[in-house]
């Protein structure tokens with residue numbers, strides 16, 4: 076299967092192949108400006124310091140090179156050597172001064188740069204999750220958009236800070252090149268071993284700084300995993316419905332912020348320690364640079380090392396080569412980051428087009444009647460609509476059942492009635508008011524959804540049921556009892572306070588049926604007008620199933636119940652049954668009315684099930700066709 080074999084990056088790789096380097100280079104300046112804008116928003120002070128200090132360090136590198144040229148000019152002039160060395164002394168002092176200043180500026184710039192990365196990453200990721208938790212639910216069924224979202228999450232968010240850093244590198248290397256061009260006519264030479272000595276302390280500092288970062292990241296593995304898990308809940312298909320149904324967005328965003336703040340603070344600590352190590356390395360390197368020039372002076376005074384024109388030229392060329400290769404590699408890095416960053420920007424743009432339509436109307440009182448009018452809904456990219464003009468009605472206090480074969484559209488209809496999907500045409504009406512005009516959070520708060528694909532949240536059992544910080548004990552105990560979740564909680568090591576996630580210490584895992592009981596308790600706990608139960612008993616044992624159906628039927632005394640199930644024996648008592656087939660309501664009525672239809676769809680399905688239990692067949696006339 077090609078889609079399984081393809082690498083995760085294949086969409087990106089394809090785009091890369093079809094986009095020429097010039098096209099990407101042309102959009103690079105705009106990307107750099109956008110990245111700088113993000114960075115400025117995250118921390119204007121650190122952005123300014125990163126740019127200012129690094130560019131200033133580049134200027135001092137160039138200045139040092141020009142000062143070296145001055146030294147050489149004095150040394151190569153006519154006259155006795157001691158006089159020439161003396162004449163070179165002011166330039167030598169300038170060289171040393173430039174090196175120290177450059178070192179200090181680069182250390183400051185490096186610190187600001189290291190501070191910037193976690194701050195920009197946090198700001199960008201928070202924006203990503205603000206978008207993923209706000210987009211319409213059907214956006215998760217659009218595979219192209221899912222790819223865009225994955226690429227944005229996988230690398231895109233990290234690349235903004237890198238773009239800023241690579242931009243600085245490009246500017247610095249450019250300044251170095253200009254300086255080399257200016258002094259190419261001047262000749263100079265440096266002793267190789269001493270030059271290596273000037274590089275070694277910096278190398279040590281770089282290794283040490285990398286180790287500090289690695290050790291911290293390792294220590295924070297669990298925290299970072301937690302961050303990823305919360306992030307997944309905010310952006311994953313599996314939790315998207317309940318996140319919306321139970322208005323979990325503010326809570327999860329707060330949780331994410333708290334964890335992300337912890338990671339950010341730890342990384343700022345790493346940045347401080349790294350800056351210390353790097354400045355130590357830079358100081359030793361600076362001293363070694365001074366030593367190099369002192370030794371060079373000594374060698375010249377003693378006449379031990381004659382300077383040759385060729386050697387000096389080689390040095391100047393080498394410097395030029397270094398600046399050039401730096402420029403190339405930073406442009407390359409900028410280009411690479413730009414690709415990933417573009418993914419992120421593309422995602423933001425696409426996500427904003429998938430926000431729910433703004434609605435401001437309040438819910439018009441408690442539910443009297445919920446109805447649909449010509450409801451049509453197609454999933455993104457689907458050839459056929461899942462619902463093709465559905466009209467149903469649910470009145471207060473009724474138990475209404477939706478039945479039909481797999482894929483007939485029951486869950487889709489339930490989600491539209493729960494306000495999770497928006498119809499392409501037609502409307503869902505609450506007391507006659509179109510739900511598209513009502514504030515979604517207000518409506519969703521009046522619906523208790525027992526979802527077919529429920530989420531087990533990595534929270535305590537209590538929070539898994541209440542889905543809100545405060546809990547009403549009377550309602551909680553009632554929901555536990557009605558759903559049979561009381562038996563589940565009784566077996567948990569810390570009762571309602573047990574964490575329902577095996578991935579953490581003291582976390583507990585539940586069986587499929589136990590999870591379903593908790594999900595049922597969640598729908599029953601909510602003080603809702605309408606309970607939507609979509610296959611609420613699929614994983615339950617016979618006793619629990621019987622109990623829950625009894626509960627749902629008696630719950631209708633205070634609430635309205637929409638029940639979707641394949642256990643047709645349980646819908647016999649429903650006030651009305653709608654039979655769906657290929658996205659249409661094909662039959663409607665009570666159990667006995669539907670059983671009276673000679674070739675009825677419901678009658679066929681019911682008789683098949685009844686047969687399996689009793690061996691008694693209700694006669695079914697096969698359609699003649």
Ligand SMILES: Nc1ncnc2c1ncn2[C@@H]1O[C@H](COP(=O)(O)OP(=O)(O)OP(=O)(O)O)[C@@H](O)[C@H]1O
Nearest residue numbers: 216454457461479480481482483484485486487488
């Ligand atoms: N996320 C989705 N993306 C695209 N198509 C979907 C999606 N979910 C369902 N469908 C399609 O929509 C149609 C209706 O599906 P739906 O889940 O509403 O059926 P159902 O009656 O609830 O089925 P079941 O009894 O198996 O739960 C089916 O053809 C299904 O393949």
